[in-house]
Amino acid sequence: MDRRHFLSSAAALGLSPxxxxxPSPASPVDFKTLLALKRMDTPTAANAIETFDVRPRNEGFLPPDIKPVFPELGGMVGYAVPATIRASTKAPQGGSYVARHDWWDYIVSIPAPRVIVLQDLDDPTGVGSFWGEVNGSIHHALGAVGVVTDGSVRDLNEVRLLGFHFFSRHVSVSHAYVHMVEFGKPVKISGVTIKPGDLLHGDQHGVHTIPLDIAAKIPEAAAQIFEREHKTIDYCQSPEFSLEGLKKL
Structure with missing residues:
Protein backbone atom coordinates (compact mmCIF):
# COMPACT_ATOMS: atom_id res chain seq x y z
CA MET A 1 0.00 0.00 0.00
CA ASP A 2 1.53 3.34 -1.05
CA ARG A 3 1.66 6.22 1.42
CA ARG A 4 -1.14 8.24 -0.18
CA HIS A 5 -3.50 5.27 -0.14
CA PHE A 6 -2.43 4.39 3.40
CA LEU A 7 -3.09 7.87 4.73
CA SER A 8 -6.50 8.00 3.05
CA SER A 9 -7.57 4.73 4.68
CA ALA A 10 -5.65 4.90 7.97
CA ALA A 11 -8.17 6.97 9.90
CA ALA A 12 -11.09 4.85 8.72
CA LEU A 13 -9.47 1.71 10.14
CA GLY A 14 -8.25 3.42 13.32
CA LEU A 15 -4.60 3.47 12.26
CA SER A 16 -2.21 6.24 13.24
CA PRO A 17 -0.76 8.23 10.31
CA PRO A 23 6.62 -1.94 6.97
CA SER A 24 3.46 -3.96 6.49
CA PRO A 25 2.92 -7.19 4.55
CA ALA A 26 -0.07 -7.35 2.23
CA SER A 27 -3.38 -7.78 4.02
CA PRO A 28 -5.09 -11.13 3.35
CA VAL A 29 -8.42 -9.27 3.42
CA ASP A 30 -9.06 -6.26 1.19
CA PHE A 31 -9.58 -2.77 2.60
CA LYS A 32 -13.25 -2.61 1.62
CA THR A 33 -14.02 -5.76 3.61
CA LEU A 34 -11.97 -4.64 6.62
CA LEU A 35 -13.81 -1.32 6.68
CA ALA A 36 -17.19 -3.05 6.37
CA LEU A 37 -16.31 -5.31 9.30
CA LYS A 38 -15.13 -2.38 11.43
CA ARG A 39 -18.43 -0.59 10.82
CA MET A 40 -20.44 -3.73 11.59
CA ASP A 41 -21.29 -4.61 15.18
CA THR A 42 -19.95 -7.91 16.49
CA PRO A 43 -23.36 -9.58 17.02
CA THR A 44 -24.22 -8.93 13.37
CA ALA A 45 -20.90 -10.38 12.23
CA ALA A 46 -21.31 -13.37 14.55
CA ASN A 47 -24.76 -14.07 13.12
CA ALA A 48 -23.34 -13.92 9.60
CA ILE A 49 -20.50 -16.32 10.46
CA GLU A 50 -23.04 -18.86 11.74
CA THR A 51 -24.62 -19.11 8.27
CA PHE A 52 -21.41 -20.60 6.85
CA ASP A 53 -21.27 -23.44 9.41
CA VAL A 54 -17.47 -23.19 9.68
CA ARG A 55 -17.31 -23.63 13.45
CA PRO A 56 -19.54 -24.48 16.42
CA ARG A 57 -21.73 -21.58 17.49
CA ASN A 58 -20.29 -21.63 21.00
CA GLU A 59 -16.72 -21.04 19.78
CA GLY A 60 -14.75 -18.20 18.22
CA PHE A 61 -15.48 -15.45 20.74
CA LEU A 62 -13.92 -14.35 24.01
CA PRO A 63 -15.93 -14.81 27.22
CA PRO A 64 -17.43 -11.77 28.95
CA ASP A 65 -14.59 -11.37 31.45
CA ILE A 66 -12.66 -9.62 28.63
CA LYS A 67 -14.40 -6.26 28.53
CA PRO A 68 -14.12 -3.19 26.31
CA VAL A 69 -12.61 -0.36 28.34
CA PHE A 70 -13.55 2.25 25.73
CA PRO A 71 -16.86 1.07 24.22
CA GLU A 72 -17.45 4.55 22.86
CA LEU A 73 -14.63 4.06 20.32
CA GLY A 74 -16.85 1.78 18.24
CA GLY A 75 -15.52 -1.10 16.17
CA MET A 76 -12.02 -2.53 15.94
CA VAL A 77 -10.65 -4.90 13.33
CA GLY A 78 -7.09 -6.14 12.90
CA TYR A 79 -4.68 -9.05 12.70
CA ALA A 80 -3.52 -10.67 15.92
CA VAL A 81 0.04 -10.12 17.17
CA PRO A 82 0.32 -12.49 20.16
CA ALA A 83 2.73 -12.52 23.09
CA THR A 84 2.91 -13.51 26.75
CA ILE A 85 3.83 -11.31 29.72
CA ARG A 86 4.54 -11.60 33.43
CA ALA A 87 4.53 -8.89 36.11
CA SER A 88 4.78 -10.61 39.50
CA THR A 89 8.53 -11.33 39.24
CA LYS A 90 11.54 -9.61 37.72
CA ALA A 91 12.73 -10.67 34.28
CA PRO A 92 15.69 -13.06 34.61
CA GLN A 93 18.95 -11.83 33.15
CA GLY A 94 20.17 -13.88 30.22
CA GLY A 95 17.03 -15.98 30.19
CA SER A 96 14.54 -16.66 27.44
CA TYR A 97 12.87 -13.29 27.77
CA VAL A 98 12.96 -11.30 24.55
CA ALA A 99 14.24 -7.82 23.81
CA ARG A 100 11.73 -5.06 23.18
CA HIS A 101 13.28 -4.21 19.81
CA ASP A 102 12.77 -7.80 18.67
CA TRP A 103 9.14 -7.44 19.63
CA TRP A 104 8.76 -4.29 17.57
CA ASP A 105 10.32 -6.00 14.56
CA TYR A 106 7.90 -8.88 14.98
CA ILE A 107 4.89 -6.57 15.16
CA VAL A 108 5.55 -5.14 11.71
CA SER A 109 5.87 -8.65 10.23
CA ILE A 110 2.09 -9.00 10.71
CA PRO A 111 -0.19 -7.10 8.30
CA ALA A 112 -1.79 -3.84 9.42
CA PRO A 113 -4.14 -3.07 11.04
CA ARG A 114 -2.77 -4.99 14.02
CA VAL A 115 -4.29 -6.01 17.34
CA ILE A 116 -1.81 -6.86 20.10
CA VAL A 117 -2.92 -9.93 22.06
CA LEU A 118 -1.17 -10.41 25.41
CA GLN A 119 -1.66 -13.44 27.61
CA ASP A 120 -0.85 -12.70 31.26
CA LEU A 121 1.01 -15.68 32.75
CA ASP A 122 0.63 -14.51 36.36
CA ASP A 123 -1.77 -16.26 38.71
CA PRO A 124 -3.77 -14.28 39.53
CA THR A 125 -3.60 -12.18 36.39
CA GLY A 126 -3.44 -8.39 36.36
CA VAL A 127 -0.63 -7.82 38.89
CA GLY A 128 0.97 -5.23 36.63
CA SER A 129 0.03 -3.51 33.39
CA PHE A 130 2.07 -3.68 30.19
CA TRP A 131 -0.33 -1.14 28.74
CA GLY A 132 -0.41 2.60 29.35
CA GLU A 133 0.16 5.87 27.53
CA VAL A 134 3.74 5.08 26.43
CA ASN A 135 3.16 1.58 25.10
CA GLY A 136 -0.17 2.65 23.66
CA SER A 137 1.56 5.44 21.73
CA ILE A 138 4.39 3.19 20.54
CA HIS A 139 2.12 0.41 19.37
CA HIS A 140 -0.33 2.81 17.74
CA ALA A 141 2.57 4.25 15.72
CA LEU A 142 3.56 0.69 14.77
CA GLY A 143 0.19 0.08 13.14
CA ALA A 144 -1.76 -1.41 16.04
CA VAL A 145 -5.33 -0.28 16.63
CA GLY A 146 -5.82 -1.91 20.01
CA VAL A 147 -4.97 -4.59 22.53
CA VAL A 148 -6.73 -7.67 23.84
CA THR A 149 -5.41 -9.04 27.13
CA ASP A 150 -6.47 -11.16 30.08
CA GLY A 151 -4.18 -8.91 32.13
CA SER A 152 -4.52 -5.26 33.02
CA VAL A 153 -4.37 -1.80 31.44
CA ARG A 154 -3.91 1.72 32.82
CA ASP A 155 -3.53 5.41 31.82
CA LEU A 156 -7.11 5.30 30.60
CA ASN A 157 -7.68 9.01 29.95
CA GLU A 158 -4.53 9.35 27.87
CA VAL A 159 -5.04 6.20 25.83
CA ARG A 160 -8.68 7.02 25.15
CA LEU A 161 -7.51 10.21 23.44
CA LEU A 162 -5.32 8.12 21.13
CA GLY A 163 -8.38 6.25 19.91
CA PHE A 164 -6.56 3.04 20.84
CA HIS A 165 -8.81 0.16 21.93
CA PHE A 166 -8.35 -1.61 25.24
CA PHE A 167 -10.08 -4.96 25.83
CA SER A 168 -8.97 -6.35 29.17
CA ARG A 169 -9.85 -8.32 32.27
CA HIS A 170 -8.43 -5.76 34.74
CA VAL A 171 -7.53 -2.11 35.22
CA SER A 172 -4.37 -1.58 37.27
CA VAL A 173 -2.46 1.21 39.02
CA SER A 174 1.08 -0.14 38.51
CA HIS A 175 3.22 -1.84 35.89
CA ALA A 176 4.93 -3.81 38.69
CA TYR A 177 7.70 -6.00 37.17
CA VAL A 178 5.95 -6.40 33.85
CA HIS A 179 8.04 -7.86 31.05
CA MET A 180 7.51 -9.80 27.89
CA VAL A 181 8.16 -13.53 28.07
CA GLU A 182 7.63 -14.76 24.51
CA PHE A 183 6.01 -13.71 21.26
CA GLY A 184 5.03 -15.13 17.89
CA LYS A 185 3.24 -18.24 19.17
CA PRO A 186 -0.44 -18.95 19.81
CA VAL A 187 -1.75 -17.65 23.13
CA LYS A 188 -4.82 -18.38 25.22
CA ILE A 189 -7.04 -15.55 26.40
CA SER A 190 -9.64 -16.80 28.88
CA GLY A 191 -9.38 -20.25 27.34
CA VAL A 192 -9.65 -19.12 23.70
CA THR A 193 -6.63 -19.80 21.47
CA ILE A 194 -5.53 -16.90 19.26
CA LYS A 195 -2.85 -17.46 16.63
CA PRO A 196 -0.56 -14.99 14.84
CA GLY A 197 -2.45 -13.33 12.01
CA ASP A 198 -5.94 -14.28 13.20
CA LEU A 199 -8.44 -11.59 12.21
CA LEU A 200 -10.04 -10.07 15.31
CA HIS A 201 -13.19 -7.97 15.48
CA GLY A 202 -14.29 -6.12 18.61
CA ASP A 203 -16.70 -3.50 19.88
CA GLN A 204 -18.80 -2.69 22.95
CA HIS A 205 -20.00 -6.31 23.11
CA GLY A 206 -16.57 -7.96 23.18
CA VAL A 207 -14.17 -9.66 20.77
CA HIS A 208 -14.43 -12.54 18.32
CA THR A 209 -12.37 -14.01 15.50
CA ILE A 210 -13.29 -13.72 11.82
CA PRO A 211 -12.41 -16.81 9.74
CA LEU A 212 -10.20 -15.50 6.95
CA ASP A 213 -11.63 -17.80 4.30
CA ILE A 214 -15.13 -16.32 4.64
CA ALA A 215 -14.28 -12.75 5.67
CA ALA A 216 -15.12 -11.26 2.27
CA LYS A 217 -18.53 -12.98 2.30
CA ILE A 218 -19.60 -11.71 5.71
CA PRO A 219 -20.89 -8.24 4.69
CA GLU A 220 -23.33 -9.71 2.15
CA ALA A 221 -24.46 -12.44 4.53
CA ALA A 222 -24.99 -9.80 7.22
CA ALA A 223 -27.06 -7.67 4.84
CA GLN A 224 -29.34 -10.63 4.07
CA ILE A 225 -29.83 -11.35 7.77
CA PHE A 226 -30.54 -7.67 8.42
CA GLU A 227 -33.24 -7.65 5.74
CA ARG A 228 -34.92 -10.76 7.16
CA GLU A 229 -34.77 -9.58 10.76
CA HIS A 230 -36.08 -6.11 9.99
CA LYS A 231 -39.22 -7.46 8.42
CA THR A 232 -40.09 -8.72 11.90
CA ILE A 233 -38.72 -5.68 13.74
CA ASP A 234 -40.48 -3.19 11.46
CA TYR A 235 -43.77 -5.07 11.75
CA CYS A 236 -43.54 -5.20 15.55
CA GLN A 237 -43.03 -1.43 15.62
CA SER A 238 -45.77 -0.62 13.11
CA PRO A 239 -49.35 0.50 13.91
CA GLU A 240 -50.63 -2.49 11.91
CA PHE A 241 -49.13 -4.98 14.38
CA SER A 242 -51.27 -7.90 15.49
CA LEU A 243 -50.58 -11.32 16.96
CA GLU A 244 -52.08 -13.04 13.93
CA GLY A 245 -49.97 -10.95 11.61
CA LEU A 246 -46.84 -11.81 13.60
CA LYS A 247 -47.60 -15.51 13.25
CA LYS A 248 -47.75 -15.14 9.47
CA LEU A 249 -44.29 -13.62 9.09
Whole structure:
Protein backbone atom coordinates (compact mmCIF):
# COMPACT_ATOMS: atom_id res chain seq x y z
CA MET A 1 0.00 0.00 0.00
CA ASP A 2 1.53 3.34 -1.05
CA ARG A 3 1.66 6.22 1.42
CA ARG A 4 -1.14 8.24 -0.18
CA HIS A 5 -3.50 5.27 -0.14
CA PHE A 6 -2.43 4.39 3.40
CA LEU A 7 -3.09 7.87 4.73
CA SER A 8 -6.50 8.00 3.05
CA SER A 9 -7.57 4.73 4.68
CA ALA A 10 -5.65 4.90 7.97
CA ALA A 11 -8.17 6.97 9.90
CA ALA A 12 -11.09 4.85 8.72
CA LEU A 13 -9.47 1.71 10.14
CA GLY A 14 -8.25 3.42 13.32
CA LEU A 15 -4.60 3.47 12.26
CA SER A 16 -2.21 6.24 13.24
CA PRO A 17 -0.76 8.23 10.31
CA UNK A 18 2.65 7.41 11.79
CA UNK A 19 2.07 3.77 10.88
CA UNK A 20 2.70 4.64 7.23
CA UNK A 21 6.40 4.85 8.12
CA UNK A 22 6.67 1.19 9.15
CA PRO A 23 6.62 -1.94 6.97
CA SER A 24 3.46 -3.96 6.49
CA PRO A 25 2.92 -7.19 4.55
CA ALA A 26 -0.07 -7.35 2.23
CA SER A 27 -3.38 -7.78 4.02
CA PRO A 28 -5.09 -11.13 3.35
CA VAL A 29 -8.42 -9.27 3.42
CA ASP A 30 -9.06 -6.26 1.19
CA PHE A 31 -9.58 -2.77 2.60
CA LYS A 32 -13.25 -2.61 1.62
CA THR A 33 -14.02 -5.76 3.61
CA LEU A 34 -11.97 -4.64 6.62
CA LEU A 35 -13.81 -1.32 6.68
CA ALA A 36 -17.19 -3.05 6.37
CA LEU A 37 -16.31 -5.31 9.30
CA LYS A 38 -15.13 -2.38 11.43
CA ARG A 39 -18.43 -0.59 10.82
CA MET A 40 -20.44 -3.73 11.59
CA ASP A 41 -21.29 -4.61 15.18
CA THR A 42 -19.95 -7.91 16.49
CA PRO A 43 -23.36 -9.58 17.02
CA THR A 44 -24.22 -8.93 13.37
CA ALA A 45 -20.90 -10.38 12.23
CA ALA A 46 -21.31 -13.37 14.55
CA ASN A 47 -24.76 -14.07 13.12
CA ALA A 48 -23.34 -13.92 9.60
CA ILE A 49 -20.50 -16.32 10.46
CA GLU A 50 -23.04 -18.86 11.74
CA THR A 51 -24.62 -19.11 8.27
CA PHE A 52 -21.41 -20.60 6.85
CA ASP A 53 -21.27 -23.44 9.41
CA VAL A 54 -17.47 -23.19 9.68
CA ARG A 55 -17.31 -23.63 13.45
CA PRO A 56 -19.54 -24.48 16.42
CA ARG A 57 -21.73 -21.58 17.49
CA ASN A 58 -20.29 -21.63 21.00
CA GLU A 59 -16.72 -21.04 19.78
CA GLY A 60 -14.75 -18.20 18.22
CA PHE A 61 -15.48 -15.45 20.74
CA LEU A 62 -13.92 -14.35 24.01
CA PRO A 63 -15.93 -14.81 27.22
CA PRO A 64 -17.43 -11.77 28.95
CA ASP A 65 -14.59 -11.37 31.45
CA ILE A 66 -12.66 -9.62 28.63
CA LYS A 67 -14.40 -6.26 28.53
CA PRO A 68 -14.12 -3.19 26.31
CA VAL A 69 -12.61 -0.36 28.34
CA PHE A 70 -13.55 2.25 25.73
CA PRO A 71 -16.86 1.07 24.22
CA GLU A 72 -17.45 4.55 22.86
CA LEU A 73 -14.63 4.06 20.32
CA GLY A 74 -16.85 1.78 18.24
CA GLY A 75 -15.52 -1.10 16.17
CA MET A 76 -12.02 -2.53 15.94
CA VAL A 77 -10.65 -4.90 13.33
CA GLY A 78 -7.09 -6.14 12.90
CA TYR A 79 -4.68 -9.05 12.70
CA ALA A 80 -3.52 -10.67 15.92
CA VAL A 81 0.04 -10.12 17.17
CA PRO A 82 0.32 -12.49 20.16
CA ALA A 83 2.73 -12.52 23.09
CA THR A 84 2.91 -13.51 26.75
CA ILE A 85 3.83 -11.31 29.72
CA ARG A 86 4.54 -11.60 33.43
CA ALA A 87 4.53 -8.89 36.11
CA SER A 88 4.78 -10.61 39.50
CA THR A 89 8.53 -11.33 39.24
CA LYS A 90 11.54 -9.61 37.72
CA ALA A 91 12.73 -10.67 34.28
CA PRO A 92 15.69 -13.06 34.61
CA GLN A 93 18.95 -11.83 33.15
CA GLY A 94 20.17 -13.88 30.22
CA GLY A 95 17.03 -15.98 30.19
CA SER A 96 14.54 -16.66 27.44
CA TYR A 97 12.87 -13.29 27.77
CA VAL A 98 12.96 -11.30 24.55
CA ALA A 99 14.24 -7.82 23.81
CA ARG A 100 11.73 -5.06 23.18
CA HIS A 101 13.28 -4.21 19.81
CA ASP A 102 12.77 -7.80 18.67
CA TRP A 103 9.14 -7.44 19.63
CA TRP A 104 8.76 -4.29 17.57
CA ASP A 105 10.32 -6.00 14.56
CA TYR A 106 7.90 -8.88 14.98
CA ILE A 107 4.89 -6.57 15.16
CA VAL A 108 5.55 -5.14 11.71
CA SER A 109 5.87 -8.65 10.23
CA ILE A 110 2.09 -9.00 10.71
CA PRO A 111 -0.19 -7.10 8.30
CA ALA A 112 -1.79 -3.84 9.42
CA PRO A 113 -4.14 -3.07 11.04
CA ARG A 114 -2.77 -4.99 14.02
CA VAL A 115 -4.29 -6.01 17.34
CA ILE A 116 -1.81 -6.86 20.10
CA VAL A 117 -2.92 -9.93 22.06
CA LEU A 118 -1.17 -10.41 25.41
CA GLN A 119 -1.66 -13.44 27.61
CA ASP A 120 -0.85 -12.70 31.26
CA LEU A 121 1.01 -15.68 32.75
CA ASP A 122 0.63 -14.51 36.36
CA ASP A 123 -1.77 -16.26 38.71
CA PRO A 124 -3.77 -14.28 39.53
CA THR A 125 -3.60 -12.18 36.39
CA GLY A 126 -3.44 -8.39 36.36
CA VAL A 127 -0.63 -7.82 38.89
CA GLY A 128 0.97 -5.23 36.63
CA SER A 129 0.03 -3.51 33.39
CA PHE A 130 2.07 -3.68 30.19
CA TRP A 131 -0.33 -1.14 28.74
CA GLY A 132 -0.41 2.60 29.35
CA GLU A 133 0.16 5.87 27.53
CA VAL A 134 3.74 5.08 26.43
CA ASN A 135 3.16 1.58 25.10
CA GLY A 136 -0.17 2.65 23.66
CA SER A 137 1.56 5.44 21.73
CA ILE A 138 4.39 3.19 20.54
CA HIS A 139 2.12 0.41 19.37
CA HIS A 140 -0.33 2.81 17.74
CA ALA A 141 2.57 4.25 15.72
CA LEU A 142 3.56 0.69 14.77
CA GLY A 143 0.19 0.08 13.14
CA ALA A 144 -1.76 -1.41 16.04
CA VAL A 145 -5.33 -0.28 16.63
CA GLY A 146 -5.82 -1.91 20.01
CA VAL A 147 -4.97 -4.59 22.53
CA VAL A 148 -6.73 -7.67 23.84
CA THR A 149 -5.41 -9.04 27.13
CA ASP A 150 -6.47 -11.16 30.08
CA GLY A 151 -4.18 -8.91 32.13
CA SER A 152 -4.52 -5.26 33.02
CA VAL A 153 -4.37 -1.80 31.44
CA ARG A 154 -3.91 1.72 32.82
CA ASP A 155 -3.53 5.41 31.82
CA LEU A 156 -7.11 5.30 30.60
CA ASN A 157 -7.68 9.01 29.95
CA GLU A 158 -4.53 9.35 27.87
CA VAL A 159 -5.04 6.20 25.83
CA ARG A 160 -8.68 7.02 25.15
CA LEU A 161 -7.51 10.21 23.44
CA LEU A 162 -5.32 8.12 21.13
CA GLY A 163 -8.38 6.25 19.91
CA PHE A 164 -6.56 3.04 20.84
CA HIS A 165 -8.81 0.16 21.93
CA PHE A 166 -8.35 -1.61 25.24
CA PHE A 167 -10.08 -4.96 25.83
CA SER A 168 -8.97 -6.35 29.17
CA ARG A 169 -9.85 -8.32 32.27
CA HIS A 170 -8.43 -5.76 34.74
CA VAL A 171 -7.53 -2.11 35.22
CA SER A 172 -4.37 -1.58 37.27
CA VAL A 173 -2.46 1.21 39.02
CA SER A 174 1.08 -0.14 38.51
CA HIS A 175 3.22 -1.84 35.89
CA ALA A 176 4.93 -3.81 38.69
CA TYR A 177 7.70 -6.00 37.17
CA VAL A 178 5.95 -6.40 33.85
CA HIS A 179 8.04 -7.86 31.05
CA MET A 180 7.51 -9.80 27.89
CA VAL A 181 8.16 -13.53 28.07
CA GLU A 182 7.63 -14.76 24.51
CA PHE A 183 6.01 -13.71 21.26
CA GLY A 184 5.03 -15.13 17.89
CA LYS A 185 3.24 -18.24 19.17
CA PRO A 186 -0.44 -18.95 19.81
CA VAL A 187 -1.75 -17.65 23.13
CA LYS A 188 -4.82 -18.38 25.22
CA ILE A 189 -7.04 -15.55 26.40
CA SER A 190 -9.64 -16.80 28.88
CA GLY A 191 -9.38 -20.25 27.34
CA VAL A 192 -9.65 -19.12 23.70
CA THR A 193 -6.63 -19.80 21.47
CA ILE A 194 -5.53 -16.90 19.26
CA LYS A 195 -2.85 -17.46 16.63
CA PRO A 196 -0.56 -14.99 14.84
CA GLY A 197 -2.45 -13.33 12.01
CA ASP A 198 -5.94 -14.28 13.20
CA LEU A 199 -8.44 -11.59 12.21
CA LEU A 200 -10.04 -10.07 15.31
CA HIS A 201 -13.19 -7.97 15.48
CA GLY A 202 -14.29 -6.12 18.61
CA ASP A 203 -16.70 -3.50 19.88
CA GLN A 204 -18.80 -2.69 22.95
CA HIS A 205 -20.00 -6.31 23.11
CA GLY A 206 -16.57 -7.96 23.18
CA VAL A 207 -14.17 -9.66 20.77
CA HIS A 208 -14.43 -12.54 18.32
CA THR A 209 -12.37 -14.01 15.50
CA ILE A 210 -13.29 -13.72 11.82
CA PRO A 211 -12.41 -16.81 9.74
CA LEU A 212 -10.20 -15.50 6.95
CA ASP A 213 -11.63 -17.80 4.30
CA ILE A 214 -15.13 -16.32 4.64
CA ALA A 215 -14.28 -12.75 5.67
CA ALA A 216 -15.12 -11.26 2.27
CA LYS A 217 -18.53 -12.98 2.30
CA ILE A 218 -19.60 -11.71 5.71
CA PRO A 219 -20.89 -8.24 4.69
CA GLU A 220 -23.33 -9.71 2.15
CA ALA A 221 -24.46 -12.44 4.53
CA ALA A 222 -24.99 -9.80 7.22
CA ALA A 223 -27.06 -7.67 4.84
CA GLN A 224 -29.34 -10.63 4.07
CA ILE A 225 -29.83 -11.35 7.77
CA PHE A 226 -30.54 -7.67 8.42
CA GLU A 227 -33.24 -7.65 5.74
CA ARG A 228 -34.92 -10.76 7.16
CA GLU A 229 -34.77 -9.58 10.76
CA HIS A 230 -36.08 -6.11 9.99
CA LYS A 231 -39.22 -7.46 8.42
CA THR A 232 -40.09 -8.72 11.90
CA ILE A 233 -38.72 -5.68 13.74
CA ASP A 234 -40.48 -3.19 11.46
CA TYR A 235 -43.77 -5.07 11.75
CA CYS A 236 -43.54 -5.20 15.55
CA GLN A 237 -43.03 -1.43 15.62
CA SER A 238 -45.77 -0.62 13.11
CA PRO A 239 -49.35 0.50 13.91
CA GLU A 240 -50.63 -2.49 11.91
CA PHE A 241 -49.13 -4.98 14.38
CA SER A 242 -51.27 -7.90 15.49
CA LEU A 243 -50.58 -11.32 16.96
CA GLU A 244 -52.08 -13.04 13.93
CA GLY A 245 -49.97 -10.95 11.61
CA LEU A 246 -46.84 -11.81 13.60
CA LYS A 247 -47.60 -15.51 13.25
CA LYS A 248 -47.75 -15.14 9.47
CA LEU A 249 -44.29 -13.62 9.09
Missing amino acids: AAAAV
